[in-house]
Amino acid sequence: MNHKSLDYTPEIRNYLLGTSLRKPPFLDELIAVTHEQTDYPIMATDPEQGQFLAFLIKSIGASRIIEIGVFTGVGTLWMAEATGEKGKVVACDLSEAYTSIGRPFWEKAGVAERIDLRLAPALDTLRELEASGETESFDFCYVDADKDSNLLYYEAVLKLLRPGGIIAFDNMLRRGQVADPSYVDKENLVIRELSAKLHHDPRVDVSFLPLCDGVYLARKR
């Protein structure tokens, strides 16, 4: 097989981060506390991915953002910082325990007022936004939550995005499992189904990046 991808070794990653990473305030502190206080620090958004989301948000001038899956709010910090003083992030999660780890750092970083945390099933929050007349009023959405619900999140978010708005799905490569047909658990099946749907969906333009664990972007037409 002929391809130009390189192995993303720790040395290459260190080089990449060492020559490009610009962190929002209190990112290191929040990541450190996430390692101390949770069993799943791997779920926190990687810095190169956070910076990419922030870059996209600034590139399209996104001021109204939806985040599905907050965990301890690392991605939230990146996005709230990127969106600027007048921006808003509707942050959807179920866990008071995890999201409360992030809040003091959002406050110290001066972005807490931009973050509208909704502790409820994300689909309920998305339906509430639609019911309150916020159809086609959001610019950007980052989805990194229960993978089983990704198809439902996609349809609900597509209604809320303006034309030109972008939805980004995380973990779309599942550490390579999606490319191995022997993995037939529900999460892999749903993620394969979502990728297949996005590939040919005439409502969006798409780009699938092998960034971190795979980021699939769809831009609403």
Ligand code: CA
């Ligand atoms: Ca993730």
